[in-house]
Amino acid sequence: MLLAVLVAQPAAVGAVLLAAIALLERWGTSSLDAVAGAQSVLGPGGIVGPGAAAASAWFTALALVLASPRLAGGADDSITPPRTRRRLPPGGALVAALALGAAAAAAVAGPDFETGGPLRLGATAAAVLVAAVISSLRRPQVTAGLALFAGIVAATLGVAVATSQMGL
Amino acid sequence: MNSPVLIAALFVPLVGAVAALLVPSGRTRRAEPSCRRRRKQERTAETTSDGSDDDTVADPTPRQVLEPLGSAGADRAGLTSRTIVRVAALAAAALWIGVAVLGPSSAGPARAIGPIAPAAAGAALVLAAVGRPARRLPAAAAAAALTLASGGLALGSRDGGAGLAVTALAAAAVVLALANRRGSDGNLAPSALTLAGTAALAGGLVRIAADSGELNLPSDGSMPLDAGLLLVGGSAMVAAAASLRPRRALGLLLPIALAVGVPAAAVLGGEGEAVALVLMLLATASAVYWALIPRVPRRDVRPLVGSLALVSLAAAAVPTAGLPGSGSTIAGVQAAGLPAAWLLAAAAVITAVALVPVAALSAVPGAAALVVVLIADPGPVHQALVALAVAATVAGAVGVHRPHPPATEGEEDSHAATLLGPLLAAVPALGAGLWLVIAPDSWSWVGEVNLFGWTDTVAVGAAGGLIFAVAGVATGRVAMPGLPRLVGPDPVPVTDDRPRHARLALAAGVALGMVLIALLTSSPGAS
Secondary structure, eight states: OHHHHHHOSHHHHHHHHHHHHHHHHHHSOSOHHHHHHHHHHHOOTTTSSOHHHHHHHHHHHHHHHHTOOOOSOOGGGGTSOGGGOOOOOHHHHHHHHHHHHHHHHHHHSOOOHHHHHHHHHHHHHHHHHHHHHHHTOSOHHHHHHHHHHHHHHHHHHHHHHHHTTOOO | OHHHHHHHHHHHHHHHHHHHHHSOOOOOTTTSOOHHHHHHHHHHHHHHHHHOOSOOOOOOOHHHHHHHHHHHHHHHHHHHHHHHHHHHHHHHHHHHHHHHHHOOEEETTEEEOTTHHHHHHHHHHHHHTOOOSOOHHHHHHHHHHHHHHHHHHHHHTSTTOHHHHHHHHHHHHHHHHHHHHHTTOSBOHHHHHHHHHHHHHHHHHHHHHHHHSSOSOOSSSOOOHHHHHHHHHHHHHHHHHHHHOTTSGGGGHHHHHHHHHHHHHHTOGGGHHHHHHHHHHHHHHHHHHHHHOTTSOTTOOHHHHHHHHHHHHHHHHOOOSBOTTTOOBOSTTOOTTHHHHHHHHHHHHHHHHHOSGGGGGGGHHHHHHHHHHHHHSOOHHHHHHHHHHHHHHHHHHHHHHSOOOOOOHHHHHHHHHTOHHHHHHHHHHHHHHHHHHHOGGGOGGGOOOOOTTHHHHHHHHHHHHHHHHHHHHHHTSSOOOOOOOSSOOOOSOOOOOOOBSHHHHHHHHHHHHHHHHHHHHHSTTTO
16 A cells, blocks of 8 residues: 555556555455565465465566656656656655565565575565666556556456465 | 543634624724615615716715725624634644543543544534635634534433434534525535435434434444435535535534444444445545546545545445454444544545645555455455445546646635645644554554554655655755645635525425424434
């Protein structure tokens, strides 16, 4: 929810919300600590569980990294009038990329640092890198649209898992 | 210790109303001719102008000479009255917040438990932001309505007091409708909607009294469906009408309506799913309307306020079996969405006071709490509600990003001239909103929110953001951000038109009177 405030773009907001819902559907809690604890016991979310649940985790991560807001500058600025132009400064975009990357890593490979520290750190670094690369792309509408699609798929799979009681 | 604060909170608006009435009107009555003499003078003037062919300008009548002077005096009196009422409302808000912080309190028959003090504080803050019409009588009437509404809530919290609360709300609605008409505020349709909603509330209580012989909301799921629908529908109507007039006195009924409607929606039981779905559909439609309809300016956040109010009622109506993580089942049929509903209601009131889109961010914890509750029991209706909540949020984001024409110089000047009063109310409201976003768990009166680790996450995020922002500003990579606008302009145009929809308001008032008579005769103490 808080990440949705951070990304601010409508499609990206939808993507982040749907990703959060998918995470909530699968783990049954909004607490990242609780998600990490569950993954410490059961295994990384992107590997363990039924196929639909694992796929939901991967789509959740995809939605989160694709929702990264764009760095300042780019070709699209000429299209929108100055009053309506919305862009984050580089520092702000990096903060958003860091937060979204960390959340994406927590969805796929998010055990406690005590039990799976290297895995989580590696996943976080990779996800932050991907998010930063995506935020530098020149087609933010396309990435936000893809993020929304990924979020819808993740939430749908999460709902399917939750309603069919397929377990974690 | 709490009793004096509660008593002061109840009576400060009344003192403000009396003080506003005691302000000299500023009209020079003695110099003004009587109606009879004025008609005679006008007839004489007409005869003179008809009978003469010359172009000489007739001498102005004494009224024509004195009217500008009298009007200026009346304007000053109106502004003074508004200032007095604003100060009284701010004082009342501070006292009610004190009551809420100090905990449950009672003074004689009045009690302040649960959401009563926060709702009364919200109503006082909404009134403190009101600046128009700057006339003596409407200002005093607004303060009197605040006394009635908050007093009704405090008196109605005891057993069998629901009738008293609704009667006080009806009295406040009637006072505001009359003041609205007197204040030449143009559109009486929101007043008519308020009166009709209050009539529906009273009708719901009549139905409960007929069914159970008591005037209490049944907590065991035995409330008749039609009574529940009347109560929730009536609350939604009053809340919607109040959302349409956020910078008018009618807006103060928004928190009161939610304080009545949310508990009523929470005891709907299994039937609440359909009600929640309808309310959520309306809320989403309102958000989409704000976001996509070009003629609704982005600065006009009234649809957003209405949307939040309806979502809060919908959240209260959602029945659910349990909460994730806790492993406990919610006892009885009391909806587990109640804490989320209160959080969303608080966000609606905060947004109504500040009237800026950023204030709607205070709804984030409430929305998160609602989603947690809905996903805990994943049925088709709950999934649909989640989808609608996401759609409403995305619509809100679209609305924030929608291009809009910049405010004209005249609009900016007008906004700046009327900024101070609403700002005095918006600052504490936004402070409460910030508190809500940072630590929703500390709002103990809403119940158990079940947002595990929320405050820690916000703290870590805020600290990280702050470190990056400071580093960015220090290295020159990030420009120092400007302060967002803390208070929005008055979205209701000022008109001096003759009151419209007066017959509608009259019909609604008559209906309300009839239902109130039925309520009085059907109350257990009447026989």
